[in-house]
Amino acid sequence: MEIFWQKYRNRFRLMLADDGEEREIGGIRETSRGFEALAVTFGYDPGRAIKGLGSFEEAREFVESFTPWDLFGLPRDTTVEEDIRLTEDDNSIHYK
Helix, strand or coil: CCEEEEEEEEEEEEEEECCEEEEEHHHHHHHHCEEEEEEECCCCCHHHHEEECCCHHHHHHHHCCCCCCCCCCCCCCCCCCCEEECCCCCCCCCCC
């Protein structure tokens, strides 16, 4: 299993890959008022989303702090790849 950030058009997705299947378990997007971040949950939990964060790094820390991969049975101490992967339609990266 792999957990990694992926740049997709104008946003970033936290992805969980297992046996060729990928699932989005979090996301970040930049708006005119800062960064919005979301960690996936199976139920309704408004505390897993936030708007107006000041930086990409702050948004990334917010999402990863919820360890959304534990919803799929992975240990909480599972590590996320440091580098951000690009999708085929995006050949530039602005955040690391």
